[in-house]
Amino acid sequence: IQKLKQQDCFCLDTETTGLDPKTVELIGFSFCWEAGTACYLPVNGKGCLPDSVVKDKLSAILTNPNIKKVGHNLKYDLSVLAWNGYTVSGPFIDTMILHSLVKPGQKHGMDVVAEALLGYTPVSIESLIGPKGKDQHSMKDVPLAALAEYAAEDADVTWQLFENLQPKIDLLNLSRVFYDIEMPLLPVLVSMEYEGIRLDTDSMVKFSAQLLEIKTELEKEIHGIADSEFNIASPKQLGEVLFEKLKLVEKPKKTKTGQYATNENVLQTLSTEHEIVRKILKFRAVTKLRSTYAEALPQSIFEETDRIHTTFHQTATATGRLNSQNPNLQNIPIRRELGQEIRRAFVPRRDGFCLLSADYSQIELRIMASMSGDPAMQSAFETGGDIHAATAAHVYKVDIENVTKEMRRKAKTVNFGVMYGISAFGLSQRLGIPRKEAAEIIEHYFESFPSIKDYMEETLESARSKGYVETLTGRRRYLPDVQSANGTIRSMAERNAINAPIQGTAADMIKLAMSAIWRAMEGRSFESRLVLQVHDELIFDLEESEQQEIEPLVRESMIHALPLEVPIEVEIGSGLHWLEAH
Secondary structure: OOOHHOOOOEEEEEEEEOOOOOOOOOEEEEEEEEEEEEEEEEEEOOOOOOOHHHHHHHHHHHOOOOEEEOOOOOHHHHHHHHHHOOOOOEEEEEEEHHHHHHHHOOOHHHHHHHHHHHHHOOOOHHHHHOOOOOOOOHHHHHHHHHHHHHHHHHHHHHHHHHHHHHHHHHHOOOOHHHHHHHHHHHHHHHHHHOOEEEEEEHHHHHHHHHHHHHHHHHOOOOOOOOOOOOOOOOOHHHHHHHHHHOOOOOOOOOOOOOOOOOOHHHHHHOOOOOOHEEEEHHHHHHHHHHHHHHHHHHHHHEEEOOOEEOOOEOOOOOOOEEEEEOOOOOOOOOOOHHHHHHHOEEEEOOOOOEEEEEEEEEEEHHHHHHHHOOOOHHHHOOOOHHHHHHHHHHHHOOHHHHOHHHHHHHHHHHHHHOOOOOOHHHHHHHHOOHHHHHHHHHHHHHHEEEHHHHHHHHHHHHHHHEEEEOOOOEEEOOOOOHHOOOOOHHHHHHHHHHHHHHHHHHHHHHHHHHHHHHHHHHOOOOOOEEEEEEOOEEEEEEHHHHHHHHHHHHHHHHOOOOOOOOOOOOOOOOOOOOHHHH
């Protein structure tokens, strides 16, 4: 303890009985502050110091803002400590995130990274507690000497990874991404995961029953049109009914195994002409809604808190976007009316609270306008009008008041499609128009916004020469496949090259906003909490009396997180459930 107090930086690792911070038992700490030397402090076991004594002794060190805390997958350790009543203050250094920035696209687990960078194979956890499965022992059963050796080695290896990786961040000009974006976000995510969000289980039960009724009715209708009963969920039986019995197409596609292809793309193509296919697609959507959300989400509620606690990952996507798991709360449906009902079940923690949603408006389009410097698109955003109507006016060469709903719909699809490198064929499929018309729309689009075309070509050229693309903050996405001889693989890499700087900049922007908002809210001891992030949207569990202070704080923090060459707009709403707030 005395030695730790003297350090300006040390590695911290917790030993626990499992992987879920909410339910594991904390059994020890390991610390390291120089390579080759580490120590282990057991807690909660026979002959160990009581947890209260350890907490008291470590508190001043863990909360000291002048001491850096290093760890590998540090968010896990910070979460374990939060659930065990410890407070830990930054600055933080996570070697897993360091590695994900220096070597994106590789595995970031400590053992794999130690092997690759240090040429060292750490003792595996399986050698202590046995292989995964029902017969695996608990870490509590491991003799103290073996546990101390294992834990101290983890801390030592992490310290050596820190010494190896930290200089590389500066060399690759990734300091801003690491120190200003990713590390300040760590305590924010720990707090969000710890808070969780409440789910109204009664409304989920009712919705599940409603979906079952719809599914049963669709099943009857499909069987009626087919004039036979079959398992709609079986691709084999479905293929036989559609292509042998009903003969919907002359030459149906087949899979590698020789079965008829009945995937989403195949059915979407047929849906415009055949009622049975439209009903099958709806049947699938309803089945997924019921199994993935209405039935599964209530199973994710943690009994002790009566809330759902998702886990956010900072290293799981190539663009820098956050990813949510166990359960995934970032793909809750929003497009279809029936899917939106899922959001109705997400509610505030108790009376006197509401949910507040703050959503960046068309942020990726604004970033594209800013990065490309296109004067026409920038002007459309600066006037504050309808960007899709303005785009339609340019593309169809009409006054904005003469833009029809159909023109706007097509312009909107092109606006978003261009960022993902949409082709004439892709646009024709999406809009249900001939390929020739789609090609003309894209041509007119680039005539109207020439700097966007220049930006895309320059980005591709840069990706080919450097092998990577960058966001506004310097986050990199490596794309070796832009040089691939395989046209399909190369095209995919080219689309990623155009989109990654835009999507990645949006990810950087909202991460910066989250950290700024969280710090301000912590500093003012609000009861309200940031509880979810869904790509361009933040959800707050809001104490209603704090709304007048928090709403402008959230708006200003989001607008000024990462300045662009065009105005940034944030749409804010509140309500008694997520659907009403959004």
